Amino acid sequence: MIKGFRDGTGLRAMGAMSGTSLDGVDVAEVVTDGQDIFGFGATGYRGYGAEEQRILRAALGKWQGAAGLEAAFETVQRAHIEALRGYDAQLVGFHGQTLAHEPRGRGTHQIGDGAALAAALGKTVVWDFRTADVELGGEGAPLAPFFHHACARYLGYERPVAFLNLGGVGNISFVDPRIAQPEAAGAVLAFDTGPANAPINDLCNERLGQPFDTGGALARRGTVETGALELFLADPYFYRMPPKSLDRDAFGEMRGLVLELDDADAAATLTGMAAASVLRAMDHAPEPPSELLVTGGGRLNPVMMQMLCAALDCPVRDIDDTGLNGDMLEAQAFAYLAVRVARGLPTSCPSTTGVRAAVGGGIVSYPEG
Numbered sequence: 201m202i203k204g205f206r207d208g209t210g211l212r213a214m215g216a217m218s219g220t221s222l223d224g225v226d227v228a229e230v231v232t233d234g235q236d237i238f239g240f241g242a243t244g245y246r247g248y249g250a251e252e253q254r255i256l257r258a259a260l261g262k263w264q265g266a267a268g269l270e271a272a273f274e275t276v277q278r279a280h281i282e283a284l285r286g287y288d289a290q291l292v293g294f295h296g297q298t299l300a301h302e303p304r305g306r307g308t309h310q311i312g313d314g315a316a317l318a319a320a321l322g323k324t325v326v327w328d329f330r331t332a333d334v335e336l337g338g339e340g341a342p343l344a345p346f347f348h349h350a351c352a353r354y355l356g357y358e359r360p361v362a363f364l365n366l367g368g369v370g371n372i373s374f375v376d377p378r379i380a381q382p383e384a385a386g387a388v389l390a391f392d393t394g395p396a397n398a399p400i401n402d403l404c405n406e407r408l409g410q411p412f413d414t415g416g417a418l419a420r421r422g423t424v425e426t427g428a429l430e431l432f433l434a435d436p437y438f439y440r441m442p443p444k445s446l447d448r449d450a451f452g453e454m455r456g457l458v459l460e461l462d463d464a465d466a467a468a469t470l471t472g473m474a475a476a477s478v479l480r481a482m483d484h485a486p487e488p489p490s491e492l493l494v495t496g497g498g499r500l501n502p503v504m505m506q507m508l509c510a511a512l513d514c515p516v517r518d519i520d521d522t523g524l525n526g527d528m529l530e531a532q533a534f535a536y537l538a539v540r541v542a543r544g545l546p547t548s549c550p551s552t553t554g555v556r557a558a559v560g561g562g563i564v565s566y567p568e569g
Contacts, residue, residue, distance in 0.1 A: 209233065210231050210233035210236075211290045212290050213290065213292070213536070213538050214227055214287050214289035214291070214292050214293070215230065215531040215532055215534035216280055216292065216294050216534065217531040217534055218276065220298060220369055221497060222256050222368075222401075223248060223411065224246055225245070225246045225247075225283040226527065226528055226531040227244045227246075227283045227287070228241075228243045229242045229243070229287065229532075229535060230532050230539075232350070232539050233539065235381075236353070237350050237354040240524075240525070240532065243528045243531070244283060245527075246279050246280075246283035248279065252279070256272055256275060256276075256297065258271075258272070259271075259272035259311070260299055260448065260449065261299065261300050261449065262299050262309070263309050269299075272299070272311055273313075276311055277316060277317065280312065280317060281320050284321055285321065289323070290323075290324075291323070291326065291535075291539060291542060292317070292318075292535075292538065293537055293539075295327070295534050296311055296312030297312060299311050301447040302447060303334050303338065303445060307331070307334050310330065312327065314563060315563075317565075318566060319568050321567070324542075326538035326542065326562045326563070327565065328561070329534070329547060330561060331561065333553050333555050333559055337554065338443075338548060338553035338555030339444060339554050339555075340445065341392065341446075342365075342392060342445065343534075343548060343553075343561075344371070344529070345375070345388045345552045346383075346540070347532065347533035349382040350536060351363070351524060351529075355522055357490070359490040360376045360487055360488075361489050361491050361492075361493060362375070362485065362492045362514075363493050363495060363519070364478060364492055364496075364508075365495045365530065366396040366496040366501075366504065367396060367397060367497060368397055368401070369392050369395060369398060369447075370393035370396035371392045371393060372391065372393050372478065372481050373388060373389070374388070374484075374489060375387065376486075383546045383549040383558040387551075388549070388552055389443075389552070390443065390551070391442035391444045391445065394437070394438070394451065394473070395446070395451045395470075395477065396498050397474070397501075398448050398449070400467060400474070401413075402455075404418065407466075408463065412497070413467050413471075415500070415501070416501040416502050416504060418467040419470075419501070420503050422463075422467055422468030422469070423468055424468050424471075428469050429476060432451070432454060432476070433473075435451065438477070438480045441484070442484050443551065444554070457469070458470060468503070475507035475508050475511055489514050490514065491514060491515045491517050492515065492516045493517055493518075493519040494508070494516060494518055495519045495524075496526065496529070499518050538562070540560065541561070541562035542564065546558035
């Protein structure tokens, strides 16, 4: 039993997130009772080195029990222990590293052991957030929407607003803060928009030996190949009704669509594809959002942001402008979700993952003693 809840107070929880961009581990503290956010605390970052990134890339697409996962497991565990040490939060939310995601097939695979992490840190750890959702017919992703709903209420929004996370994959949450509970009908609609930074990062890594397109400099010099863009948008995924989710490498054909383009045009085209995915996603909005708040690494790409501003009818805003930390929102989300799990509250519902009923995923592991 987690102790520390009183009316109007909450736990100090630390969330850890290692995303599909494979850049490193973000850690961030949230003070919450699992419903309302009372404040934000310390943040930190532990980057992956070049060899660690190579190990993790080699493990992408592998499932539990596959050969060659030991090095990836050790990398993820070591990085998270180093990232989370030194903080005195009462609870840790540990997402692990997603290697494969196939909700309508083999399920979802996040490598990492929360029980071992709890023993190493001497703290209670909540982990394995996605499995219960998938087992009940859900997509297992995205899981940040309930946190986005809480953020909208924390910021004082009184009209519907959208949160767009541009990580390796893009995902969007349409939230109505006028509805108090995120699992209630009409409060949240969420789904993955399409590939975001992952194809751009992979292109830069393969062709230039650099981790990403810094400041969109490469894409700025190029031109979007409209034929490739049209072929990309013909993918059946864009015609599926939400909720829906994607694996990091679900759009593997994107590589072929830009294979013969020069570096700049290829980067511009992949950036245009990510922005066009968001435009398609807006067709599913329950009602036009008052703003689109952009979080994740993609918001730091001026070319990506310019494309979004040009394509969308609503104002597009870097979430940092609201006072929130766009680099840490996903880590904060898993701190928030950890407290919801500790309280027995749901972490997803039919309108966020397609699960049959609202469900609270997650395993709680206690430190020895």
